[in-house]
Amino acid sequence: MTDGADDRLPTRVQTPRLLLRCWQHDEASILGDLVEGNIEHLRPWMPWIKFEPQTVTERVALIETWTRQCEEGGDVVFGTFFDGIAIGSCGLHRRVGAGALDIGYWIADDHTRRGFATEITSALTTTAFGVAGIERVEVHTDEANEASAGVPAKLGFHRDRVIEKEPTAVAESGRSVIWTMAQADWC
Numbered sequence: 001m002t003d004g005a006d007d008r009l010p011t012r013v014q015t016p017r018l019l020l021r022c023w024q025h026d027e028a029s030i031l032g033d034l035v036e037g038n039i040e041h042l043r044p045w046m047p048w049i050k051f052e053p054q055t056v057t058e059r060v061a062l063i064e065t066w067t068r069q070c071e072e073g074g075d076v077v078f079g080t081f082f083d084g085i086a087i088g089s090c091g092l093h094r095r096v097g098a099g100a101l102d103i104g105y106w107i108a109d110d111h112t113r114r115g116f117a118t119e120i121t122s123a124l125t126t127t128a129f130g131v132a133g134i135e136r137v138e139v140h141t142d143e144a145n146e147a148s149a150g151v152p153a154k155l156g157f158h159r160d161r162v163i164e165k166e167p168t169a170v171a172e173s174g175r176s177v178i179w180t181m182a183q184a185d186w187c
Helices: 025-036 047-051 056-071 116-129 146-154
Strands: 012-014 018-022 076-082 085-093 100-107 136-142 158-164 175-182
Touching: 012 116, 018 056, 018 116, 025 056, 025 076, 025 085, 056 076, 076 116, 085 116, 100 116, 116 136, 116 146, 136 146, 146 175
Parallel strands: 100 136
Antiparallel strands: 012 018, 018 076, 076 085, 085 100, 136 175, 158 175
């Protein structure tokens, strides 16, 4: 998936308040409890929620898939930890083409509106630009998801374009806003 070790994505990122690190297979029940406790919070915007709840065995397999992708130089999915407690998940994804990474994030309902998503996105943007060959970072938000769109806007991402797409989660409008940041513009 990648050309060499210098373009691999990191498995751990520290922010001022958070630790972002790859999920471990023995944390499947922790991730499961976190997701299950936030199903209604996540349902409007996260298409993958339709596959919930998962068994511990299914979740272990999912985490092992994420681990394999990371080891092969692909995407990385992080648990988001605040004071040692899992409060969400985020990731760097290679799904937007050469020279670019896409940042995804979600925060548990009882930890929203505290700046965590902004802190994550800032740290992952800086991290992405430290990876060989990365010249652009994107964040994709549904046009109707104002809270999520506030994150890249606050960080100075450019609202690059809006694309029509079939809604995949219950509250999606079918209009995906693509926010971009060029490496040269990131301070």
